[in-house]
Amino acid sequence: MKKLVLSAALALSLVSLSQAQIATPAASPAATVAQTVGLAKVTVDYSRPALKGRKMFSDQVPYGKVWRTGANMITKLTVSDEVMINNQKLAAGSYGIYTIPNANEWTIILNKDANAFGAFAYKQENDVMRFTVKPVRLATPAEFFTIDFTDFTPTTANLAMRWENTQVSIPVKHDPDARIMAQIQEQTAKPDANMGIYFAAADYYYQTNRDMKQALEWANKVVDKDKQYWTYYLRAKIAAKMGDCKAARTDAQQGLALAQKAGDDAYIKNHQQILSDCKM
Structure with missing residues (x-):
């Protein structure tokens, strides 16, 4: 009987030991x-x-x-x-x-x-x-x-x-250019295309040095819909790349005033850079 009790105690002890875990x-x-x-x-x-x-x-x-x-x-x-x-x-x-x-x-x-x-x-x-x-x-x-x-x-x-x-x-x-261009063509052709679509399309054309006239057309739609310092900057940088510094300065001046009012230092510098690059 004593041996059985000891065996049971040993078995219980081993089970408890196997279940114990110490995280290290x-x-x-x-x-x-x-x-x-x-x-x-x-x-x-x-x-x-x-x-x-x-x-x-x-x-x-x-x-x-x-x-x-x-x-x-x-x-x-x-x-x-x-x-x-x-x-x-x-x-x-x-x-x-x-x-x-x-x-x-x-x-x-x-x-x-x-x-x-x-x-x-x-x-x-x-x-x-x-x-x-x-x-x-x-x-x-x-x-x-x-x-x-x-x-x-x-x-x-x-x-x-x-x-x-x-x-x-x-x-x-991973070069997604073909996919992005297909999306731009599809989304901008929709009659209910929103400002975000036109903004993204114009900016992608600007970044990849594509048709600036088309980029400007989309940027015009963006600014006409929402006159913000970031939309003015979009159109200003496209105009500057096209060599139309008069239009670029006009947008940059309007955008700069709005950026200064909002206290957005990054866009203040962006607009100031365009004005600097497009000195008359």
């Missing part, structure tokens, strides 16, 4: 970084191991072998739209990022398996694309493995990975 910081904490490139959302989910005094590349992370690109689960890349990765098309979806580090060249691998734990189950036949990039040496060592986005333009960015003394970058591009 992860050795390689999970991280997510996301960036809109063009109109595509690019998201990376990964884990961030630390050096902790160890040598990584060529030692803990051997050269010439497939690496999970981080720790724990494989690093996952998700794109909301078709994008260009290193000038190659990549369909919308999620992909695993494997890499093969070497001293003078890294192989970047995008694989259909985005949910593997480590590189143990890596299958080359599931690769979607492979390409090589040149590593650069960091001036300041990175203690934690870090992925982020750098070198932005409206349609491009670099996906940078750095750790220890090494950084590699992956070019990402």
